[in-house]
Amino acid sequence: MTDLSQLEAELSARIDAAADTGALEAVRVAALGKSGQVSELLKSLGGLSPEARREQGPLINGLRDRITTRIAGRKATLEAVELDAQLAAGRLDLSLPPRPRRKGAVHPTMQVMDEMVAIFAEMGFAVAEGPDIEDDFHNFTALNFPPKHPAREMHDTFFLQAGAEGERKVLRTHTSPVQVRVMQKTNQKPAAPWIATGQDPPIRVIVPGRTYRSDSDATHTPMFHQVEGLVIDRAIHMGHLRWTLDAFIARYFETSAVETRFRPHHFPFTEPSAEMDVRCDRSGSEIRIGQGSDWMEIVGCGMVHPNVLRNCGLDPDEWQGFAFGFGVDRLGALKYGMPDLRDMFAADTRWLAHYGFSPFAMPNPATGLS
Missing domain, CATH: 1.10.287 (Helix Hairpins)
Incomplete structure (x- = not known):
């Protein structure tokens, strides 16, 4: 052993x-x-x-x-x-800065929409909301679109497949159908206290939301955002409309030197209709509102057509009002210098890091928003 x-x-x-x-x-x-x-x-x-x-x-x-x-x-x-x-x-050098952490940002479209809602809220406007998928009546007929209007065609509007009853619903081409629903006095329960629903006049609402049209270039996208406004009361006239738009533009662009003009136009749902231009300076790399000798169209508007009032159950001999519609993405591009609207929907985080807004920034003195 x-x-x-x-x-x-x-x-x-x-x-x-x-x-x-x-x-x-x-x-x-x-x-x-x-x-x-x-x-x-x-x-x-x-x-x-x-x-x-x-x-x-x-x-x-x-x-x-x-x-x-x-x-x-x-x-x-x-x-x-x-x-x-x-x-x-492997000793750590705590004097070195930490690795940068990716931070989220508020999308410019949402920032601009919040700014617009805040400004109009100070004027006494409530917020109204409605569905993105609409029927023909709310999107076209109630708004006085004639049967053969181009907006009713496939080349302008996104139609869904016909349902069991043969009706083709559409992705709404504007947020105006929500105005119709408010005037129809639907008596639906609001989703939140600040959300307006159907009501009797007087009415003063804005309608922010997504809209859809078959169009795409540097200044148009198939999906975009609008804020439309509606005022219904007795003895409302174009002067009230002009003051409302001038006050908003001055507040939004943070300048008191605002000069605007109305140009005659045609919209099926307003009569008379107009496009409002604002004086601006295009001589440099930026568009400066309230300066220069150029003019730029900024909003469509007009007095609510009597047929629209009738279609919504209101007597045009008793009630009248005005409506307007801003393109939210376009206003953001003008104020914050974004050259191509399509970039807003490209899901490029580098673009968002450059143009986005911090949710923790100090409030904007003009709007009270960051």
Whole structure:
């Protein structure tokens, strides 16, 4: 039989001499592995006589236990040394700035829409909302569109497949159908206290939301955003409309030097109809509102057509009013210098990082919004 005392001394010396956990693992395998020295001694017990087995078995098992304990102690020591070395080598320099973290931003369209809602709210306008998918009556017929109007054609409007009753609904081409729903006195429960629903005159609402038309270029997109306004009361006239729009434009563009003009136009749902131009300066890389000698169309408007009032159940001999519609994306491009409206819908985070707004910024003194 092998001299167990000598074997233990040799293995202990090798364990103590192991410089790292890798070398120690090699000693463990050589001693206690499947073919290790101690493991071979344990296997040899089967060939001994019962008397010799009773004598040698406890000695060999004791050797195995002592070597196992010694290896575990040496491993703990080596691991502590290696951990200290790793911590020293990977020491953090807390004087360096942290890696930049990606931050979200408020989209310019939502920022502009919030600004517009805040300005009109100060004038006493409530907010009205309605569905993006409309029927023919609310989107066209109630608004005095004739049967063969181009907006009713596929090349201008996104139509859905016909339903069971044969009616083709549309993605609304403007937010004016919500004005119809308000005038119809639907008596629906509002989604929130500030959301206007059907009501009796006098009415003063704005309608922000998405709209859809089959058009795409640098100044038009298939989906865009509008804020339309509606005022219904007695003795309302174009002077009230002019003041409302002038006051909004001055507040939105943060300038008192606003000069506007009306140009005759045609909209099926207003009579008379007009487009409002604002004086501006186009001589440089920026468009400056309230300066220069150029004019730029900024909003469509007019007095609500008597037929629209009748279609909504109001007597045009008693009630009259005005309506207007702003393109939210276009107003944002004018105020914040964005050259192509299509970029607003390109889902490019670099663009949003450049033009987006921090939700934690200081409030704008003109609108009270950040």
